[in-house]
Structure formats: structure tokens, C-alpha cells
Amino acid sequence: MGNSFGKIFKISTFGESHGKGLGVIIDGCPAGLVIDEEFIRSEMQRRKPGQSKITTQRKEEDEFQLLSGVFEGKSTGTPIGMVIMNTDQKSKDYGHIADKFRPSHADFTYHEKYGVRDYRGGGRSSARETAARVAGGAVAKLFLKHFGIDIKAYVSQVGHLKLDTPYHKLDLSKIEDNILRCPDAKKAEEMIDYIDSIRKSRDTVGGVVSCVITGAPAGLGEPVFDRLHAELGKAMLSINAVKGFEYGSGFEGVSMRGSEHNDVFYTDQTGKTRTKTNHSGGIQGGISNGEDIYFKVAFKPVATIMIDQESVNEAGEAVTVSGKGRHDPCVVPRAVPIVEAMAALVLADYLLISRTNKL
Ligand SMILES: Cc1cc2nc3c(=O)[nH]c(=O)nc-3n(C[C@H](O)[C@H](O)[C@H](O)COP(=O)(O)O)c2cc1C
Numbered sequence: 006m007g008n009s010f011g012k013i014f015k016i017s018t019f020g021e022s023h024g025k026g027l028g029v030i031i032d033g034c035p036a037g038l039v040i041d042e043e044f045i046r047s048e049m050q051r052r053k054p055g056q057s058k059i060t061t062q063r064k065e066e067d068e069f070q071l072l073s074g075v076f077e078g079k080s081t082g083t084p085i086g087m088v089i090m091n092t093d094q095k096s097k098d099y100g101h102i103a104d105k106f107r108p109s110h111a112d113f114t115y116h117e118k119y120g121v122r123d124y125r126g127g128g129r130s131s132a133r134e135t136a137a138r139v140a141g142g143a144v145a146k147l148f149l150k151h152f153g154i155d156i157k158a159y160v161s162q163v164g165h166l167k168l169d170t171p172y173h174k175l176d177l178s179k180i181e182d183n184i185l186r187c188p189d190a191k192k193a194e195e196m197i198d199y200i201d202s203i204r205k206s207r208d209t210v211g212g213v214v215s216c217v218i219t220g221a222p223a224g225l226g227e228p229v230f231d232r233l234h235a236e237l238g239k240a241m242l243s244i245n246a247v248k249g250f251e252y253g254s255g256f257e258g259v260s261m262r263g264s265e266h267n268d269v270f271y272t273d274q275t276g277k278t279r280t281k282t283n284h285s286g287g288i289q290g291g292i293s294n295g296e297d298i299y300f301k302v303a304f305k306p307v308a309t310i311m312i313d314q315e316s317v318n319e320a321g322e323a324v325t326v327s328g329k330g331r332h333d334p335c336v337v338p339r340a341v342p343i344v345e346a347m348a349a350l351v352l353a354d355y356l357l358i359s360r361t362n363k364l
């Protein structure tokens with residue numbers, strides 16, 4: 006329980022941040038899919054630590070080894086296994102807090118739940134686990150390409166600095182042009198400087214990742230509990246440090262009237278039923294309607310800060326804790342490929358579950 010995601014296109018991940026390595030098992034990937042290892046590698050590179058001055062300086066190349074489920078470059082329909090070895094753990098950075106709880110990390114809750122924990126680098130609670138998700142998500146993306154479904158995420162907020170332009174007015178081909186992964190170069194520069202100043206003050210800051218899915222057909226999703234947006238929400242809220250998820254008009258829709266918010270239907274030149282606006286975010290009644298699916302994910306400031314904070318240890322005694330070593334001053338630049346990977350897993354799963362339910 007708790008280490009798997011998905012119903013038909015399923016992933017299970019294993020591994021800890023300072024153990025030997027991590028990995029993913031993908032079960033349910035249809036046979037005959039060309040497994041483009043170069044593409045998987047490029048996705049891993051987008052997430053890896055040590056990639057710029059505004060990320061953790063842990064240096065991992067995140068090279069993966071494909072162990073199973075692929076023959077002559079194509080999936081065989083059997084479980085696809087991939088491992089990623091850890092090479093740059095510095096466990097002594099955690100020696101001073103082995104029995105102490107970092108405020109707002111998972112140290113206390115893991116201790117309460119299991120009574121035993123691998124304190125090194127946060128063990129399995131570390132976002133290092135998301136390397137395995139990105140490997141799994143890359144295979145899901147390869148599957149989605151066959152259906153013309155594309156997923157693009159980008160940074161739209163860092164602290165109080167916001168990119169207010171809606172996604173359809175941005176040039177999303179520019180996302181990878183800067184180390185922040187924000188398609189607006191000027192805003193990106195401001196946000197990067199801000200993260201750098203926060204890092205220099207030994208503190209951390211939160212941010213928002215926006216995501217848009219294009220090319221999804223109408224009919225994905227289930228009408229009651231397994232609504233498409235509910236599954237996307239679960240996927241996003243399962244990512245480390247996520248505190249919020251909203252899709253379509255989200256919380257802003259609250260201040261609109263129905264007459265403004267309703268997405269009016271029309272028939273386009275090809276005879277397809279479309280909507281003039283898309284406040285619904287491409288999903289109505291839990292089912293995709295063929296319009297773009299878009300959502301936002303809010304990330305909190307990283308818990309481990311290089312500033313003394315009050316806490317307690319396992320014996321309940323008052324202590325002071327301060328982080329050491331290498332931490333992200335802001336997670337959003339590296340969270341972009343993680344958000345895309347989780348979205349790809351949901352879409353791949355729902356393509357297999359529920360495209361339509363009629364003769
Ligand atoms: C890409 C990414 C990088 C992260 N890097 C760090 C980090 O360097 N230090 C840290 O304390 N937390 C980091 N986190 C957040 C922790 O993993 C997370 O706060 C922890 O697992 C506790 O879970 P929660 O915040 O979801 O409650 C990162 C999260 C993500 C998504």
C-alpha cells in the first residue's frame with residue numbers, strides 16, 4: 006500500500022535517498038510501444054539534482070538501467086523495471102539531526118507511524134523518490150504520443166512574483182530556455198534572482214507550477230468517484246511539498262457569475278462540439294470534454310532551512326535544529342517534470358480505463 010499509483014497503467018516505486026538506489030516497476034504498459042531510452046534520459050535530466058545554482062547541489066546524473074519488459078526496443082506487455090543508483094549521498098549532513106525532527110519535514114510523522122526510520126536524507130520521504138516517477142512518467146508520455154496527447158508544465162509563480170499571462174498566450178516552446186522553466190524570460194530572470202537572494206539568506210520559498218494537457222479526447226474519466234480531475238488532484242497532491250491543486254477556473258471562479266463562467270457550446274468547422282471559453286479546464290462531470298485540460302499545483306517553501314529553529318527530539322526534549330548540506334531553495338524548477346510525469350501517468354491510465362462507454 007502507498008507505493009503504487011494507477012489502476013491499469015500502474016507504477017510502483019522503491020528506494021531511499023541515501024540507500025543504494027531507487028527504481029520503478031511499470032505494470033500494464035501495452036505491448037509494442039517503442040521505448041525511446043534517449044527520451045527517458047532527457048526527462049531524468051530535467052529533474053535531476055545539481056542542475057543549476059537554484060537547485061540542491063547534490064550531484065546525481067540519474068542514469069537509469071532498464072532491467073525488464075523491453076525486447077528489441079519495444080515493450081513486451083510484461084513489467085518494465087528500471088533502477089537508478091545513488092552516487093552522491095552525504096549522510097553525515099544528517100548525523101546531527103538523527104534523533105531530531107525537522108519542522109515541517111516528514112521526520113516526526115515517519116517516526117510516529119513506523120517507530121524506525123532511515124533519517125539519512127529523509128529516507129523514502131525525500132523527493133529523490135520522484136526520480137523513479139519521472140522514469141515511469143516518461144514511458145507514459147511515449148504511450149500518450151500515439152494519441153497526440155501532449156503535456157507541458159512551467160513555473161508560474163515564485164513567492165509573491167507571479168506570471169499572470171494565461172497559458173494560451175505564452176510561447177510554451179520557451180519553457181526549457183532558462184533554469185527556472187518559466188516561458189517568460191523577463192519574469193524568469195526576476196524569479197531566479199529572488200530564489201538566489203532567498204538561498205543566500207539561508208531560507209527557502211514556495212511556488213506554483215502550471216500545467217496544460219492538449220490533445221486529450223472527450224470521454225476520459227469516470228463520473229462519480231474516479232473523476233478525471235480527482236485523479237489528477239490525487240496525483241499532484243502525492244508529490245512532495247504540494248499544498249494545493251486547482252483546475253480550470255479554480256478558486257477564482259468563485260467570484261464569477263454563472264453567466265460569465267458557463268462555457269458556451271458551438272459546432273466548429275469540422276462538425277466537432279467545442280466550447281467558446283474553457284473555465285471548466287477541459288473536464289465536466291469528471292469526464293474530459295476534448296478541450297485543453299489545465300491546472301495549477303502549489304508547492305510550499307522547502308522545510309530544511311539553514312537557520313536555527315526550535316524543535317524536539319525523539320525523547321521529547323527541546324532542541325535546536327538547522328539544516329546542513331545541500332537543499333533546494335525552491336522546488337519548482339525541478340517539480341515541472343514531476344508534475345508532467347504524474348499527469349502523464351493519469352492520462353495513460355484513463356486512456357486504458359475509460360475512453361468511452363458506448364457501443
Ligand atoms: C523537486 C523537490 C525537491 C525537494 N527538495 C527538498 C530539499 O532539498 N529539502 C527539503 O527539506 N525538502 C525538499 N523537498 C520537499 C520534501 O521532500 C517534503 O517537504 C517532505 O517529503 C515532506 O512532505 P510534505 O512537505 O509533502 O509534507 C523537495 C520536494 C520536491 C518536489
Ligand SMILES: C=C(O[C@@H]1CC(C(=O)O)=C[C@@H](OP(=O)(O)O)[C@H]1O)C(=O)O
Pocket residue numbers: 022053054061062063065094095098125126127130131132133134136245330331332333
Ligand atoms: C536528491 C534529491 O533531492 C533531495 C531532496 C530532499 C528532500 O528532502 O526531499 C533533500 C535533499 O537531499 P540530500 O540532502 O540527500 O541531498 C535534496 O538533495 C533528488 O531530487 O534527487
